[in-house]
Amino acid sequence: MANSKKRVPMNHVIGFVLSLVMTLVAAWAAIGSDLPVTWIIIGIMILALLQAGVQLFMFMHVTEAESGNGHVPWNMMFHGFALAGIIVAGSLFTMSFGFDHDHGGGGGDHQQHEEQEQQDHSGH
């Protein structure tokens, strides 16, 4: 507590401004720019990585040394990554695996088209 009065935490101020700027740039790229979609996506991805870097190195405790009982910051981060893995891989698995559009002679596909057509007609 005592030393928090002593100096301005420059590291945090810079990190905070940086993360705000990057967020604004990303928002601008998506909403205001005329860049092609591919470039927007690539740009946002890069910004996201940089953003994560800022958070981890300037705010979180990645740079901290191992604490008394052998806990390194990577410990908790490992759990975080495992969870992210479950969410992403799990979603891909359940959302796109086995929705068989091409099997069974395309029967499913066919039906869908018909429904689509019917809807189109009633729409007019």
Add this chain to the structure above:
Amino acid sequence: MHITDILVTGEPIIYGAMVSMALVGIALFFLLTYFKKWGWLWREWLTTVDHKKIGVMYILSALLMLFRGGVDAMMMRVQLAFPDLGFLNSQHYNEIFTTHGTIMIIFMAMPFLIGLMNIIVPLQIGARDFAFPYLNALSFWSFFFGMALFNISFVIGGSPDAGWTSYTPLSGAAMSPGPGQNFYLMGLQLSGIGTLATGINLMVTILKMRAPGMKLFHMPIFTWSTLVTCFIIVFAFPILTVALALLTIDRIFGSQFFTLTGEGLPMMWANLFWMWGHPEVYIVILPAFGIFSEVIATFAKKRLFGYNVMVWSMIVIALLSFLVWVHHFFTMGAGAFVNSVFSISTMLIAVPTGVKIFNWLATLYKSKIEFTVPMLWSLAFIPSFILGGVTGVMLGMAAADYQFHNSYFLIAHFHYVLIAGTVFACFAGLVFWYPKMFGHKMNERLGKWAFWLFFFGFHVCFFPQYFLGLDGMPRRLFITNVVEWLPLNVISTVGAFGMGLGFIVFVYNVYYSFRYSERETTGDSWNGNGRTLEWATTTPVPYYNFATVPYVDEIDPYVRMKEEGKTTFEESKVKPIHMPSYTGQPFIMMAFLGLASFGLVFEWMYVAVFGLLGGVVMMIRRSFDYDDGYYVPVEEIKRTEKKARGL
């Protein structure tokens, strides 16, 4: 804009509710003013950072929500037993089952358990408060304003009506225009902040603030269950936060994450919802397991059988709970392989759960059981919960679930686990720790009445629902005048009213005990059977909890302390105690964010921006707040302890 534009009009029941709410409000205002209690309310409660008081406020709110959710339930049961009466129309029915489900899970079960954790966990590990008391107050007020926001929906703007699962595309802007769904999104988002913060707060408290010598495997089992639950909260709640935010952006700002148009993925909502939702049901059952373990060990007067196994099975359950979510949408259309994988992982979860059941039975085996009220709830839990677990495994068989899904069979399953598990535990825990909180026990005779009414009511209400499900009655249906279903529906409604009666007796008992119960003189309220540190404190618990923190190097340390005649007050070792100061900031900050959420619900952007700015200003104030708390002088500690211990 006129007031009638946002008030819900045209429903006699809702008019009645409005009038009674206004009357209660006026009465409270009048009473507080008349007895000059406003200052007291602010100083003692609204600004408190004491974990015990915050816990009491959590529990009071949860009881209120149990009442509100219970009234919703009764109304649904009346409609189902007398479908020709035209008691509720379909829209009203939809709103009621939505608010019932959401309130019971988010605003009843979780806060009830979090309230008990608030009060008991620091006492069990020999801590003087949470690691972050300010944050704890913040958590409570975020929950409180989230709850308030969600609850006013039925008189202002109209309630959400897409089920507690809020599936897209139904809950999207195209199919549910108006503020209803926004209430759901913002209410949950706001209270979710608090839940997440509590998860972190309790985790740090348990990992860092245990009494000297207390290793993880010396901790009381309720504290263990809290720790495991906190891990689930910290990993699962961000998923809900993100899902709610995406849907909010969809609805309010017109993006297309979950819409049918614009290549949205409506099914992704179900996926994300249950990635949080299944862990969520374990968030509300693991602490319940912890409570039952404490109660059973205390009244069987034995150390909990297989303590290590109990802990490991909770950890395994927590891990598995993240790997089964698809069982909630087997019928969505993923292939046989996907369903099979999740079918197996689902059934696996029954294994550690079964292990726990056998450990409780082994604890009871050949013990001298004392049939107190908390013990009755705990004993009733075992067979009732087994019925819920077994039907869970039936639902877990993907092929069979195509029949069971969304029928009353499912409804019966989750009420058997949630009521016989979580609700029984809330009652057991509240009665068990009541003397610690309020300085007197609840009356045992009335407590038994409440128990038996609720217990029989519960089985009469939900057991027939398994068969209604097998007879093909779907959930969330308001027209049920199908002759085959009627008798069972009537029986079920009778049971529901039995539970209602039990609840009334319980609440009356609170009043009765306040008036007539003997005041506690020792801290070890249950005939000296206490085993863990919370019973070593005096009653009422001094605000600093422990004058001196004992050295602990075993399970159930208080048993030995009693044998050796030790207490938590060693006069020679008393030192000044560092305590946090009370502050109104958490309340004000969350009031601002509550206002912002209210603005977003009606999409009044100026209100929302104003509220958010207010919240940010409060956060900045907090950042420059160097209040380090204060020290309780040794003299005062000695005086307090001597008085409390009658020395």
